[in-house]
Amino acid sequence: MASTAKANISQAKIDLGSQESSKFDVLKLAAKAVSILPWYILSVIFCLLAAYVYLEFATPVYNAYSVVMIRDRRVAGDEQKVLSSLNLGSGDRSIENEQDVLKSLTLMTKVVDSLKLDLQFHIEGRIRKIMLYGKSAPFIIDYFSPGNHEDENVFLGEKKIRMNSSGYAIEGENGKQQVFNYGDTVSVGGHRIAMRRNPAFRENPNNTIFISFVERMSLADGLRNGLSMSQTHEFGGVLELSLNDNIAQRAQDILNVLVVKYIQAGLEDKNIQWRNSIRFLNERLALISQELAVAKNDVADFRSKNLISADASDNIKEIIARSTSLMQAEAAVGTELEVVNGVYNYIANNKNLYELVPSTVGIADMSLSELITNHNGLIRERINKLQVGTANDPVVQGLNVAITNSRQNLLTNIQNLKQSIQVRLAAARRSMQENQAEAANMPIKELKLFNLEKEARIKDEITNFLLQKREEAELSVASTTSDARVLDPALNQGQVKPVRSQIILFAVLIGLIFPTIILIIFEIFNNTIGDRAEIEAATSAPIIGEIVYKQSDDPLVVTPKSRSAISEQFRLVRTNLKYLSVDNPIKCVTSTSFMSGEGKSFFSINLAAAISLVKERVLLIELDLRKPRVSRYLGFDNKVGLSNYLIGTETDLNKAILKVPGYNNFDMLPSGPTPPNPSELILSKKMEEAMEWINSNYDFVIIDTSPIGLVTDALLLDKFSDFTFFIVRHKYTYRSTLSFIEKIYEEQKFKNLGIVVNGIKTGAGENYGYGYGYGYGYGYGYGYGQYGNSKNSSGYYMEEERKKGLLARILGIFGL
Secondary structure, three states: HHHHHHHHHHOOOOOOOOOOOOOOHHHHHHHHHOOOHHHHHHHHHHHHHHHHHHHHHHHOOEEEEEEEEOOOOOOHHHHHHHHOOOOOOOOOOHHHHHHHOOOOOHHHHHHHHOOOOOOOEEEEEOOOOOOOHHHHOEEEEEEEEOOOOOOOOOOOOOEEEEEOOOOOEEHHHHHHHEEEEOOOOEEOEEEEEEEEOOOOOOOOOOEEEEEEEEEEEHHHHHHHHHEEEEEEOOOOEEEEEEEEOOOOOHHHHHHHHHHHHHHHHHHHHHHHHHHHHHHHHHHHHHHHHHHHHHHHHHHHHHHHHHOOOOOOOHHHHHHHHHHHHHHHHHHHHHHHHHHHHHHHHHHHHHOOOOOOOOOOOOOHHHHHHHHHHHHHHHHHHHHHHHHOOOOOHHHHHHHHHHHHHHHHHHHHHHHHHHOOOOHHHHHHHHHHHHHHHHHOOOOHHHHHHHHHHHHHHHHHHHHHHHHHHHHHHHHHOOOOOEEEEEEEEEEEEEEEEEEEHHHHHHHHHHHHHHHHHHHHHHHHHHEOOOOOHHHHOOOOEEEEEEEOOOOOOOOOOOOOOOOOOHHHHHHHHHHHHHHHHOOOOOOOEEEEEEOOOOOHHHHHHHHHHHOOOOOOEEEEEOOOOOOHHHHHOOOOOOOOOOHHHHHHOOHHHHOOOOOOOOOOOOOEEEEOOOOOOOOHOOOHHHHHHHHHHHHHHOOOOOOOOOOOOOEEEEEEEOOOOOOEEEEEOOOOOEOOOHHHHHHHHHHOOOOOEEEEEEEEEOOOOOOOOOOHHHHHHHHOOOOOOOOOOOOOOOOOOOOOOOOOHHHHHHHOOOOO
């Protein structure tokens, strides 16, 4: 019988493809997304409105960029090589190190001080405060000296400021006004400032102006973190600097001043060694000049007191000439020794541990020059690292150790060099002694004069030598060139944030993603039957019919004159029963479900009405003895019914049967009062007698019984029934119920079993798969509600509907 039923059912099927009800289906999700298209449109519109509001009030961000070329010391030219050979180089200098210098807090703090960025002006806008800078600022700052932020008396924050023709007033404590004249240097909150009115500023009396004092180190740190740079080529020396700021002109000014300060710092770094050398030479010149003046005065005094002519004998002249040559040689060696001693003392002084060593001018020792060059390179590298790090940095600690070792090597090398120079100096002095021995034979006065003049000449030679070396050092300072060159000054690249096209695109994406996420969440947590494919995939029991959802107050939707979609679906179920009863006529059917609320009573009532319209006498038996509803839905009194007959209080069953108004062949047998033992009454002899009488007096019998998931009444009644309808409700019945149906179907708990899908919805967010109606082209929504005649009852189709208002039609588009 079951196989015959499966082969003959002509129910129109809806095929959404191969799906499994227990798994997440992308195609089903796409179909559901199409069904809630109005919600997608509404979401996108809302997000676009939010994007418009954001674009209207967001603070714009502008970008400025500059291009700088930096010479890499690792690929030095001829000029640099010459400077390095003279011990004038600045050590290794790579592009990577220079990027660290450009982003150093020290350099950016100089930029903040130069542009006075820590003194700001704002006006009150509609949503936010707007910064005023440059030509738009109300004041021109002539002088600004910020106070120490660590001092409790120094104010950091903003104050209101008002302008007039002669000066300005700043709001002080307790709302008091401090009045100042333009151009005066005044003290405000621990800061010293001097400002004058900007003639280009147009004051709006409706706008409130604020003056803000910002902590300079924090501001500089934020600016350097916002600075980005990159090399145009991997091994090139060209850097592109980029900075974003709320004010385009300020971003340009910051980049331009940053490059200027960087170039100045580079030149200062290159000149430090020469300045140390000049300082050393000046100290020596001051001392030697005093000694030379004393020596010359002694010679002049001796000549005057002893009346010695300037002209001496030829012998004395020869001795003096030879003595002069020897003195020059001795002076050169002595000067070299003094330079070495000076360098040694400078390095040995712990105060100069991390200072650059002066250039060894006048010392032709290549090994010493190389050691000093390497030592100065370590010193410069340490200075660069401290600009971007701290003294506790492991790299700086390693450089400290390397500098200490280099210093020790220098001291050892200089000590050895001193010994060598002292040997040469001793030889020069022996030659001088021999010449002095020859001069000893001269008269005593001429001999003493000779010694005085010799000492004066030595001091004079040393002075000339030191003056020459100082001039060379000063020329080197004057001719120093920077290793950096500006290729492109800072240019405004325009607004970079927010990007209108990106914000709009993002808003559209969010508008599409948000409903999709909500839909996915609902789908993941939804455990009810969604479409026909889920039923067909989970059970092999045939689907006999599908009933749509429509709101109504009348439980009877099948009437003699009805031609609605829902009435045609009940007629189709009636037709399917004819196909099922070709070989074995079906005279009695049972209607059950897994749990209450799935619509079995509604189905039983309207199926009985549909069958009665073909001139067959139909009896609807209300056999849900525990919770009867049919009689209440039809408006009948349930005081007398089947239970009275079964317990013997009513002997004539015909007296309990009621006629349904409006139908000639539709009768109904109420359940009667609720008995304490429904199952025992169903199994009683009286029940069998009742069914025999009913079958003999009616053409078709429909039994509305209790949910099988709660009690076994439906199984007990199967012996009286030819076919059992198992009612499931769209978006209400749990998917696990399908496994239960498959189990009782495979175990043949019922002689014949078929499924009816009730309350099908295809409104917004629903997609059962019902695409073309049942041959009539109707496009109704589907579903199932509660029964009854109350004002808020729902679940039935109304043949004649009231015309909906405009608001109701709009809400209907969104499934509301």
